[in-house]
Amino acid sequence: xxxxxxxxxxxxxxxxxxxxxxxxxxxxxxxxxxxxxxxxxxxxxxxxxxxxxxxxxxxxxxxxxxxxxxxxxxxxxxxxxxxxxxxxxxxxxxxxxxxxxxxxxxxxxxxxxxxxxxxxxxxxxxxxxxxxxxxxxxxxxxxxxxxxxxxxxxxxxxxxxxxxxxxxxxxxxxxxxxxxxxxxxxxxxxxxxxxxxxxxxxxxxxxxxxxxxxxxxxxxxxxxxxxxxxxxxxxxxxxxxxxxxxxxxxxxxxxxxxxxxxxxxxxxxxxxxxxxxxxxxxxxxxxxxxxxxxxxxxxxxxxxxxxxxxxxxxxxxxxxxxxxxxxxxxxxxxxxxxxxxxxxxxxxxxxxxxxxxxxxxxxxxxxxxxxxxxxx
Numbered sequence: 001x002x003x004x005x006x007x008x009x010x011x012x013x014x015x016x017x018x019x020x021x022x023x024x025x026x027x028x029x030x031x032x033x034x035x036x037x038x039x040x041x042x043x044x045x046x047x048x049x050x051x052x053x054x055x056x057x058x059x060x061x062x063x064x065x066x067x068x069x070x071x072x073x074x075x076x077x078x079x080x081x082x083x084x085x086x087x088x089x090x091x092x093x094x095x096x097x098x099x100x101x102x103x104x105x106x107x108x109x110x111x112x113x114x115x116x117x118x119x120x121x122x123x124x125x126x127x128x129x130x131x132x133x134x135x136x137x138x139x140x141x142x143x144x145x146x147x148x149x150x151x152x153x154x155x156x157x158x159x160x161x162x163x164x165x166x167x168x169x170x171x172x173x174x175x176x177x178x179x180x181x182x183x184x185x186x187x188x189x190x191x192x193x194x195x196x197x198x199x200x201x202x203x204x205x206x207x208x209x210x211x212x213x214x215x216x217x218x219x220x221x222x223x224x225x226x227x228x229x230x231x232x233x234x235x236x237x238x239x240x241x242x243x244x245x246x247x248x249x250x251x252x253x254x255x256x257x258x259x260x261x262x263x264x265x266x267x268x269x270x271x272x273x274x275x276x277x278x279x280x281x282x283x284x285x286x287x288x289x290x291x292x293x294x295x296x297x298x299x300x301x302x303x304x305x306x307x308x309x310x311x312x313x314x315x316x317x318x319x320x321x322x323x324x325x326x327x328x329x330x331x332x333x334x335x336x337x338x339x340x341x342x343x344x345x346x347x348x349x350x351x352x353x354x355x356x357x358x359x360x361x362x363x364x365x366x367x368x369x370x371x372x373x374x375x376x
Contacts, residue, residue: 007089008156010098015155015175017100020073022057023156024172024315025163026324032163034085036077036097042176043072048282051275051317058317058325059174059182062283062307063300071176072317103177116145117357123304124353130298131349138228139289139298141356142307142344145364147332149339153371158183161370166255170326172314182309184331185366187254189263190281190313191325195271198323202229204286205260206345206359209253216251218260225346226260228290233264236280243267255330255366257359271319278313278325287311287327287344308333310342330366341367 011034014021020037035057045051046064054072061068077097079088088094120143127139159173162185169185188203205222226249237244244266252261268277288311289295310333315325333340343363345356 011156013098018103020176022174027168031081034079035075037073037075041074044069048279049275053272055318059314061309061312068308105177136295137290139347140344145341147339181334186326186329188327190327196267196269200264202262203259204229206257209258229285230262232285256362332367
């Protein structure tokens with residue numbers, strides 16, 4: 001993607017304008033795709049089920065509300081591949097996009113916390129109490145970290161560094177006047193395939209990535225955490241009378257950490273009802289907890305902040321072509337002078353504060369690595 005280095009400023013000029021932009025690269029690919037939408041081509045919905053019979057680039061929140069709706073970019077322009085993108089970025093058509101007016105939408109902001117660890121500890125104790133009282137078996141507690149950013153760190157350059165550092169992740173950059181700018185490098189597929197053949201994964205359990213090649217030994221807590229996601233998906237498939245095949249659980253590396261992953265292949269012929277399926281799939285216990293509905297409501301009421309688009313889902317939705325949607329993990333929200341990074345982890349009644357805090361630190365490092373590289 002070296003040619004993109006020559007056009008970083010051109011792409012960055014689009015951010016903040018009255019338009020929608022998505023730049024993404026699929027796992028294992030070297031070919032990026034650029035999507036551009038006029039403002040009136042950005043659809044807003046308040047329910048995942050509204051994605052039935054819809055096609056486009058989707059940015060969906062963890063919890064839908066008026067400030068953070070499900071967004072669908074219906075692209076005016078789709079440019080796939082390095083050579084095609086190089087031609088477009090130098091064209092008169094690109095100049096017309098750059099000439100669009102600036103957006104006057106209010107910029108999102110998160111207040112820096114004097115003691116992030118103390119705030120996390122307070123939330124941890126509240127969540128642990130709920131687990132002790134058996135209000136849920138698993139609860140996912142997340143937090144945000146505000147990082148000051150120098151002006152020489154650019155969004156498109158950050159996207160390229162994420163692509164180079166994390167070749168097996170879904171890497172994306174997405175901006176709309178509603179959501180602001182988000183950038184992520186996520187390992188977790190939510191839904192992929194062409195109807196009627198689809199795939200999803202149960203990705204949970206976290207350990208620091210070994211650097212000495214030792215055999216990974218997963219403890220009971222991490223195995224149980226991942227097994228609840230597996231159980232949830234199997235029960236969902238059974239309830240929907242969907243035929244599925246479960247593949248062998250294995251360990252994958254994602255940035256500074258490793259996870260347990262079980263993939264599922266399944267048949268879903270109702271291609272015009274993918275929104276209904278997504279509403280049942282999302283959020284899985286991997287980002288929410290178990291039982292799902294109890295955990296979801298507890299998080300919304302007690303986590304202490306709005307996750308916005310963190311732990312929602314992002315990617316391409318299609319009725320007849322390839323769908324590639326990923327859970328929005330290892331991501332950051334980009335404001336004028338700051339980046340707001342998000343991370344979380346699953347808590348069980350046996351969870352220990354220092355271990356869970358360390359897990360969020362390890363996960364934050366995935367994107368901090370890129371920001372710090374660029375700062376040097």
